[in-house]
Amino acid sequence: MIITDVLCPFCGDLCDDIIVEVENNKIIEVKEACETGVSKMMGHERIAAPMIRENGKLRETTYEEAINKAAKILVNSLRPLIYGWGSTTCEADEKGIELAEKLGAIIDNTTSVCHAPSVLALQNVGLPSCTLGQIKNRADLIIYWGSNQAEAHPRHMSKYTSFSKGLFTKEGRKGKHVLVFDVRKTTTAEVADDFIQLDPGEDYRVLSALRMILAGGEDIVPSCVGGVPKEKLIEIVDRMKSSRFGVLFFGMGLTQSRGKPYNVANAISLVRELNAHTKFAVIPMRGHFNVTGFNQVCAWATGFAFAVDFARGQPWYNPGETSSVDVLNRGECDSALIIASDPAAHFPRKCVEHLKKIPLIQIDPCPGPTTELADVVIPVAITGIEVEGTAYRMDGVPLRLRKIIEPSHLSDEEILSRILDKVRELRGD
């Protein structure tokens, strides 16, 4: 059976034109997707059955026992952390937020360690932006800053930017100027018209210089800023001003280098000021296919996009205090539920050490470093392959993930619902 218009549950581009061939409830071929997407959709090692750690070893058990054990851990905790959400549906996110609210837990998602600075910058200065189709049809100047999407979002350039064609971009690549700012010559930089190599940690200064030149203050800009000659910076500003429609995409090279939210706010401010001259947009290159969706759900359900602490029975949002890395670093949590992400592989060592000390519940289709630390492991179906539901593309366009094959496991949403029910039961309400 051939299934068309399938969404790829991998990166924030959320490609929706994938063709999948299924035979006997197994995916045998994936077309149109990038290599990473194909690999994800073809499948990997799975966690076979629920497991509980006893005497230091994981032993297989039933869903019921694992869910009961998870609920008990959570109910007996005073400061549980519920973290993850990069690769699941918005429907699961909604359940997770309800669970956190019920428990008085801290809920946070992977934004915390990738684009949290973008959210903080948004709340400081705003975000002049657009959907990716607007870029495809109009943009003649494309800037990537600290983002190597040739590796991280492999179809980004061909679908939406450098190589795409649209109503007002009929010439495709020929009619566009592509500019890459990075500290090293990435694969992305190799296909750009111009590569601006920045000294590491100098993003903020370079952005400030560009803004100063744009504001007419080039006479006070030093002859070289962050490794970029002043003449080059002036040329770039001229190009920005004379573009018909410009866009600046930024990745973790900007959000996670020195200056973090200040870098992003500076980049957004540059774009904001360019709108007095021409049309300009800015888009964060969000990583996982539904990391954006969690921010959306969390915002409409709690008023805040991530890092929400319900300990007071009501939301308290204070990234830096209520964000997972900070809570774990302070050794504050007495249990954690990790879903659809692998913090043991990505968090700072001290945080992982604390995760090892406390009762840890993992909900995930695949084993990873976090499994090694988990006390309860609950395997689930793969979202977007075995489970349908909503995901938000990096530009906030919501799409419905498809179910392509029948699952052998329960979904994230189902597991969370059952944990929530059990928590209610244990609490007697």
Place this chain on the structure above:
Amino acid sequence: MELLIKNGIIYDPLNRIGGEKMDILVKDGKIVSRVKNPKVIDAGGRLVMPGGVDMHTHIAGGKINVGRMLRPEDGRRGIEPRRKLTRVCTGYSVPNTFATGYRYAKMGYTTTFEPAMPPLLARHTHEEFRAIPMVDKGGIPLLDNHWLIMEYIKSGDMDKLTAFIAWMMNATKGYGIKIVNPGGAEAWGWGKNVKSLDDIVPNFDITPAEIIHGLAEANERLNLPHSIHIHCNNLGHPGNYDTTLATFDLVKDVASEKRQVMHATHVQYHSYGGSTWADMDSKADEIAKYINSHDHVTIDPGQVMFGDTTTMTADGPMEHELHMMSKRKWTNKDVELETGSGIIPVFYSRKVSINSIQWAIGLELALLIKSPWKTALTTDHPNGAPFTRYPEIISLLMSEKRREEALRNVHDAINKRAIIASIDRELNWEDITIMTRAAPSKILGLDKYGKGQLGIGADADISIYDISPEEEDPRKIQSALSHAKYTIKGGEIVVKDGEIVAVPEGRTYWVNPEFDGETTKDMLDDLAVKFKEYYSVNLANYPVQDAYVPHPVEIKTKV
């Protein structure tokens, strides 16, 4: 469940009941004429009305949600903890979905319409509808700047235009046609705007006037329950009232026997005289004069109330202008082929001449337009103020004394550049019931589907306020309207003594127009090209799936 509400003073203007003591009977969610063993509510001479209907309130979707992310400082205002029945509440001008539902219900409102749904992001609007409890909902898709709409109007292909709109209602699970600064969003794709009804939209060789007229005609051909719903060009510009009047006049040849053919929204922002902010003045009288002498247009004021709030609109270039003036944090979101939007926080100050005049104009419109059937009360939530300010606005409309008090504390300019001080009209409960229930329901075309009225067979959406209709103290009026004694939604008591006692999910109204199959096929060929060449998503993934509308009310229409 059966209910008997006795001894209430009933206002039900759609059934010509204006303050009569009578019983209301409820069974299976509807108003009925007979019950067997009802629970009795003794309304004891208090005010009883149909549930409130807000026809223009930005409560769900991409804009309000970015508003929440943009303004955690607003989120921190209005925080309420989780209770046994209710989820956490946050926000003042950008409340979370739960607070939105509870706060409407506590004011006695039971129906709310989101008037700016970008088609590509309609799924998001419906997800938030699912998460807003208590009230029934509907979303009106933004269609005026869509490339295919502009192309069909340009080529005069009314059949395909109509077919496409019918398809869009299905695809977005939408309720009508929203127009926002027609041509402006497309021009804003290049950082430009349109400045008059006769400006040419760049690259599309069409004018705003042509877009408006074409959509009004298509709307009537499709027999949609609601008329076109327009945010006129030139919002917020001094001297814009003549654009507004010319917009009204554009569609007077479009006929409908059953209702208006244009609903102009937040007209306060479109009633400005003068040529700069220094001489901007109120032209509410000119607008009211037009509305009073024509029957094809209805309005809502988009009342401004003093204080901090958040503006959000599909009028992207306008929000950028506000940003250039105030320099406050600003978001913009262009949506490919379709529309755009922008958000900026605002503080309306009683010490600022312009804000004071804006405040006055909204009240003037409501007071100078003679028939309350032509005005639905709105603040264009949260643009003029959050919807929670309605009780205060109603008290101002009902009491000249309260307006006089308020006038003492606003900018002087109001005496020279506004009309409010000279108006002595005081609205009565019948006027208020019309403006907050019957008129919005009728303007939306929902009166026939049991909203905004208490006739036999109507939805048992009822509000009971702890006040006698004789009471004249404006502060008591405000207080009673802020906390309904009872709100009954679909026959279920959901608010008692101002507190939430039940949390139903609410339904979603959408319109499904039937249209000729052959034309639709041709139109779909054109649409397929748009998706293949220009959209960033595939056609198959575009329409909103049924899963997003768990409690639909499908209204079928025929050409």
